[in-house]
Each structure stands twice: as C-alpha cells, then as structure tokens.
Amino acid sequence: MSDRPGTPVLELPVAQSPxxxxxxxxxPQHPSTHGVLRLVLEIDGEIIQSVRPEIGYLHTGIEKTCEAKFYQQVVPLTDRIDYLSPMANNLCYCLAVERLLGLEIPPRAQWMRVLLVELTRLNSHLVWLGTHAMDIGALTVFLYTFREREEILRLFEDISGQRMMGSYIRIGGLxxxxxxxxxxxTRTFIHSFPEKIDEYSNLLTGNPIFINRLKGVGYLSAKDAIALGVTGPPLRASSVDFDLRRDMPYSSYEKFQFNVPTSTVGDTWARYEVRLAEMRESVKIVQQALDGMPAGALRAHAPKIILPDREKMKTEMEALIHHFKIVTEGFPVPAGEVYQGIESPRGQMGYYVVSDGTAKPYRVHMRNPTFASLQAIETMSKGRLIADLVAVIGSIDIVLGEIDR
Amino acid sequence: MFRMTITPTLLGKAEVLEGMQDHPAIRAILAWKPEALQDAKFDRGELTLTIAPEEIRAACFTVQTTGYNFFEDLTAVDWHPATPRFQLSYHLLSHPYKERIRLRVMLDDADPSVDSITPVWPAANFYEREVFDLFGIRFHEHPDLRRILMPDDWEGYPLRKDYPVEGYR
Structure with a gap:
C-alpha cells in the first residue's frame, strides 16, 4: 500500500459554476447525515438541482472478511453491519446458512427469533424517530425515545451479555x-409501550413546525420507488403494499396476525406515519410471541454444527470432540447458493451466501435496504430547499454502516 | 444426524424445462428467445436461469414485463481459476407472484463486461458500480461507472479471489 501515488485528495466544494x-x-462530517454520508449538491440559490451521494467512508470490507472466516465466525461480523438492527442481520445470515445446510429450527427458537427481531425493530424505529425529530428541530423527543430504547438494550444485555452486538441468533437456533x-x-415493557407511542405522537403529530417541515416534502411515487429499489417503510408510504413478513414469511411469521401499515401520500410525513404505525404492529407481534411461545428446545439437533452445552462437554467425550472439531475446523456446508430475504426495520435485507462445500463461505453478499434507498434521494429532493434534504435523509432512515459495509 | 428439509432439486436446463414449464419467467423467456437460456437450476426453492451475457438486458426487460417488477440485488462471484471466471447474480422479485428468481450470467476473465440493466431498472445503478468497484466487471452504457466504496485511486479489485484478505497486494 506504500507504493500508492500520494494520498487521495478530498474533492472540496470548489466554486465551479455550471x-x-x-x-x-x-x-461527510455533518450532524444531520447520520454518519459519514457525503452529498455533492448542485444548487441554484437555495434550490437543489441535483444530489450525488458519495459513499464508502465506512467501507470495512466485511464481505471479503467473511470469505476468510468459518460460517459460525461470520455471525459476529453481521452484527457490526448495522448498529441499530444487529439481530435482523444475524437472523438473515443464519436463515441463509440454515437453508444451505437443510437444518430445521425448533418452533421455540423461531418464535424467540421473531420476538427479538421485533424488539430490534422497535429499537431501530425509536432511534430513527428521535434523530429524525432532532434533525427537524424537535429536540425533546430524542430524550423520550432513548429512554425506551435503553430498556430494550437492557433486555438484550440480559439475554446475550451485550447491549448492541449480541450475536444472539446463531446458526441452528439460539x-x-x-x-x-x-x-x-418484556411483557411489562411491551404492555406500557403503546402509551409511549402516544406520548411521541402527542409531541410531534400536532406540532405545527414538524408538520410544515414534513408535509408535502420529499414526494416519491410508487413507480419511482419500485424503479429505484426503495423498500420497507418508504415503499409502503408510497402506496405499495408489500411486506416480506406477510408476503413471503420466514421464521414462522405466517403464524402471527398483524397489519401492514401503508399510506397513499408518499411524502416524508407519510413515512413518519407508517413507521409510527409499524411500531404499534410490532408491539402486537411481540405480545403474540410472548403469549404463544412454544416449549421445547432452542437449538436444532445437529451436534456436528451446533456447539454442545458446557455441562455435556464435561461428561460426554463425543460432545468434547464435536466442540473441538467445530471450533478448530468449522463444519462443511453443502455446495450451493441461497438468497435469503427478510424485512429488516429499514426495508428488504438480503443475504446471498455461496458455498463451495468447505467450512468457509465462498461468498457472502449483503443486500442492504438503505444502499438502494439512497438512490432515491435525488428524486425526492430535486427542486426543493436544502433544509428539506435533511428531512428526506431522516425519512429514509439511513445507517452508513450497512451502506458501506 | 439431522433432518434434511426435502426440496426437489432440478438440475440442468432439460429437467427444469420439463418440471417447471408453467413458471411465468420460463414461459416468457422461451416465448421471447429460447436460445438465450443457456442453463437452468431449481435448488433449495430458488430458480436460477443462466442467460447468455449479450442478452441480459433484454432478458431483464422480458421478465420485468411478466411480473418480476422489482430489482432486488446484483452481485458477482469470482470462481477463479475456473472458466468462465465471473458469475453475475441478478435477484429479481415479483410483487404479484410473491416470488424471487435469479438470473445468472457467466463471464470470461478477459475483459469481463456486460450490458448495464439501468435502462430497465435505475435501481441497478449503485449495484453495478459496486460490482465494477470490487470485481472490475464493466457495464456498457452505465450512466456513471465510477468506484463507489473504494477510494477513486485504488488499484485492484478487492473481492477477486486473487486479491489477498490481508497484507500487501
């Protein structure tokens, strides 16, 4: 790397005028770009003529790293892609590998996964709501949403020992x-949560400044949303009624009753309303998961793939051998390719895992929802003021970690 | 040892064409240009259609009009040192059928390039830039083919298999 010709020079905003x-x-260091997003704007006075997103400042080469790790070692890497929804990334990767292996996951693990992923969705939406409102100038909401987020992180800490990067969803179960x-x-938290949503709504839905900053801003038509690859809440706010949890269910989502909130308006306000309604639906799903949680094992029966219990390792020789084998050699995965999609808090996430029959993935590719949604920024903010761009960035809920990977 | 979920696997073009002749995407491609379909596979519930490289844009257009309206993902796999070396995987989703298909294109090592599908789905813009950036595959008629994740002056293509994971290149 030392033989590179000079250090890269950042293209600074030179006053060149087409x-x-x-x-x-x-x-890239701007408080309302939610990370290191750099936008090159072409402006006429205050009016935006074009927006060119320049990304890659957070690129860590996770996809390349995955190719050098055993399958089970990739799970902690998937946590680090998106600090707001690590469980969704865990789940998507594990589902893909489990399909390659042909592993069947016990019902209790599937329901636990649904519960955890929905808590993750609440966590992610809470951060979105707080920061989005803060970008617009409503600072108070941030403190309220982080109060509830703290409780979710405490729950995560209790089960996995980590607040954020828990790696609690593993290949073969939990x-x-x-x-x-x-x-x-969880039941206590979920029971009081709808009131909390009302509280946020009281602070924002009737707030004239918030309304004026969001209503009619960042319009995206259904046709443009599909053409530009937008998924998740922004897609549903543009009147496309599609949610992978309902339409292509995974991890036993087909056993849960919930509505998919949509809106026909397609502006930033509609995205706010859809996400707020989604939080209420997530509460319902968590409630159902708690009420109907099946009994049984949390791990599939596959001793050559899943690490044995600590207790068994001390009493059974086979368990000790399997543990040693898994840790030192990994486990071979039958050759093939699988694309697994899930509905993450930000939209459709997909993991494409290619196996060549060895213990390390031949290729892991992540389809991250906001990477595609970022392409719609220009359509949403063209002809609007620079201040509206801040609302638009907030409304697609970007996380640069998952865009740059 | 552990229970295998049983999904019928169909390998090879003839087997898929016989077993899944009513599939909308297969029907559309056969009606449009049967010779563009080089190979097919149905494995683990996923249909993979291998398309001739020069026909990929038209093939995308064909399946788009049959209901595979959403471009979800594009990426490449480097099968170095096998030939053909690069595999492009296009994952297309259908909102009406609630189903996904994979179009596959195999490219040779020498001058790997293929037509851009941005005229069909503008969403492919960033994805094609990413594949160009990390694999060095070029896309003809792409509106803005620049590196996207790596710095502009980077040498080499990091996701190729002959590029080391760590250490000096």
Missing part, C-alpha cells in the same frame, strides 16, 4: 435460554 449553479459539499425474568420484563 451555468449559474453552485456545487456544494454536504458531509445459544441458550434467556434468563428467567426475561419474559416478564
């Missing part, structure tokens, strides 16, 4: 039973 337009650099009071605490 016609009367000015090129303005926004980011590593261990949650602590005894986990279900009760």
């Amino acid at each position: 016609g009367d337009h000015m090129i303005l650099n926004m980011g 590593p261990m039973e949650p602590p005894l009071d986990f279900f009760d605490r």
Whole structure:
C-alpha cells in the first residue's frame, strides 16, 4: 500500500459554476447525515438541482472478511453491519446458512427469533424517530425515545451479555435460554409501550413546525420507488403494499396476525406515519410471541454444527470432540447458493451466501435496504430547499454502516 | 444426524424445462428467445436461469414485463481459476407472484463486461458500480461507472479471489 501515488485528495466544494449553479459539499462530517454520508449538491440559490451521494467512508470490507472466516465466525461480523438492527442481520445470515445446510429450527427458537427481531425493530424505529425529530428541530423527543430504547438494550444485555452486538441468533437456533425474568420484563415493557407511542405522537403529530417541515416534502411515487429499489417503510408510504413478513414469511411469521401499515401520500410525513404505525404492529407481534411461545428446545439437533452445552462437554467425550472439531475446523456446508430475504426495520435485507462445500463461505453478499434507498434521494429532493434534504435523509432512515459495509 | 428439509432439486436446463414449464419467467423467456437460456437450476426453492451475457438486458426487460417488477440485488462471484471466471447474480422479485428468481450470467476473465440493466431498472445503478468497484466487471452504457466504496485511486479489485484478505497486494 506504500507504493500508492500520494494520498487521495478530498474533492472540496470548489466554486465551479455550471451555468449559474453552485456545487456544494454536504458531509461527510455533518450532524444531520447520520454518519459519514457525503452529498455533492448542485444548487441554484437555495434550490437543489441535483444530489450525488458519495459513499464508502465506512467501507470495512466485511464481505471479503467473511470469505476468510468459518460460517459460525461470520455471525459476529453481521452484527457490526448495522448498529441499530444487529439481530435482523444475524437472523438473515443464519436463515441463509440454515437453508444451505437443510437444518430445521425448533418452533421455540423461531418464535424467540421473531420476538427479538421485533424488539430490534422497535429499537431501530425509536432511534430513527428521535434523530429524525432532532434533525427537524424537535429536540425533546430524542430524550423520550432513548429512554425506551435503553430498556430494550437492557433486555438484550440480559439475554446475550451485550447491549448492541449480541450475536444472539446463531446458526441452528439460539445459544441458550434467556434468563428467567426475561419474559416478564418484556411483557411489562411491551404492555406500557403503546402509551409511549402516544406520548411521541402527542409531541410531534400536532406540532405545527414538524408538520410544515414534513408535509408535502420529499414526494416519491410508487413507480419511482419500485424503479429505484426503495423498500420497507418508504415503499409502503408510497402506496405499495408489500411486506416480506406477510408476503413471503420466514421464521414462522405466517403464524402471527398483524397489519401492514401503508399510506397513499408518499411524502416524508407519510413515512413518519407508517413507521409510527409499524411500531404499534410490532408491539402486537411481540405480545403474540410472548403469549404463544412454544416449549421445547432452542437449538436444532445437529451436534456436528451446533456447539454442545458446557455441562455435556464435561461428561460426554463425543460432545468434547464435536466442540473441538467445530471450533478448530468449522463444519462443511453443502455446495450451493441461497438468497435469503427478510424485512429488516429499514426495508428488504438480503443475504446471498455461496458455498463451495468447505467450512468457509465462498461468498457472502449483503443486500442492504438503505444502499438502494439512497438512490432515491435525488428524486425526492430535486427542486426543493436544502433544509428539506435533511428531512428526506431522516425519512429514509439511513445507517452508513450497512451502506458501506 | 439431522433432518434434511426435502426440496426437489432440478438440475440442468432439460429437467427444469420439463418440471417447471408453467413458471411465468420460463414461459416468457422461451416465448421471447429460447436460445438465450443457456442453463437452468431449481435448488433449495430458488430458480436460477443462466442467460447468455449479450442478452441480459433484454432478458431483464422480458421478465420485468411478466411480473418480476422489482430489482432486488446484483452481485458477482469470482470462481477463479475456473472458466468462465465471473458469475453475475441478478435477484429479481415479483410483487404479484410473491416470488424471487435469479438470473445468472457467466463471464470470461478477459475483459469481463456486460450490458448495464439501468435502462430497465435505475435501481441497478449503485449495484453495478459496486460490482465494477470490487470485481472490475464493466457495464456498457452505465450512466456513471465510477468506484463507489473504494477510494477513486485504488488499484485492484478487492473481492477477486486473487486479491489477498490481508497484507500487501
């Protein structure tokens, strides 16, 4: 790397003017770009003529790293893609590998996964709501949403030992039973959560500044949304009624009753309303998961793939051998390719895992929802003010970690 | 040892054409240009259709009009040192059928390039840039084919198999 010709020079906003337009650099260190997003704007006065997203500042080469790890070692890497929905990334990767292996997951593990992923969705939407409102100038909501988020992180800490990067969803199920009071605490939290949503709604839905900043801003038609690859809440806010949880269910989502909130308006306000309604639906799903949680094992019976219990390792020789084999050599996965899609908090996430029959994945590719949604920024903000761009960025809920990978 | 979920696997063009002749995407491609379909596979519930490289844009257009309206993902796999070396995987989703198909294109090592599908789905823009950036596969008539994740002056294509995971190149 030392023989590279000089260090890369950041293209700074030089006052070059194609016609009367000015090129303005926004980011990569800008408080309302939610990370290191750099936008090169072409502006006419305050009016945006074009937006060119420049990404890659957070590129860590996770896809390349995956190729050098055993299948089970990739799970912690998937956590680090998106700090707001690590469980969704865990789940998507594990489902893909389980399909390659042909592993069947016990019902209790599937329901636990649904519960955890929906808590993750709440967590992610809470951060979105807080930061989105903060971008617009409503600072108070941030403190309220982080109060509830803290409780979700505490639940995650209880089950996995980590607040954010838990790696709690593993290939073949879940590593261990949650602590005894986990279900009760989740129930208490979920029981009081709808009131909290009302509280946020009271602070924002009638707030004239918030309304003026969001209504009619960042319009995206259904046709443009599909053409530009937008998924998740922004797609449903543009009147496309499609949700993978309902339409192509995975991890026993078909056993849950919930509505898919949509809106026909297609502006930033509609995306706010859809996400708020989604939080209420997530509460319902968590409630159903708690009520109907099946008994049984949390791990599939596959001793050559899943690490044995600590206890068994001390009493059974076979368990000790399997443990040694899995840790030192991994486990071979039958050759093939699988694309697994799930509905992450931000939209359709997909993991494409290619196996060549060895213990390390030949290729892992992540389809991350906001990578595609970022392409719609120009359509949504063209002809609008720069201040509207901030609302638009907030409304597609970007996380740069998952865009750059 | 553990229970295998049983999904019928159909390998090879003849087997798939016989077993899944009513599939909308297969029907559309056969009606449009049967010789563009080089190979087919139905494995683990996923249909893979291998398309001749020069026909990929038209094939995308054909399946788009049959209901595979959503471009979900595009990526490449480097099968180095096998030939053909590069595999492009296009994952297309259908909102009406609630189903996904994979179009596959195999490319040779020498000058790997293929037509851009951005005229069919503008969403492919970033994905084609990513494949160009990390694999060095070029897309003809792409509106803005620049590196996207790596720095502009980077040398080499990191996701190729002859590029080391760590250490000096």
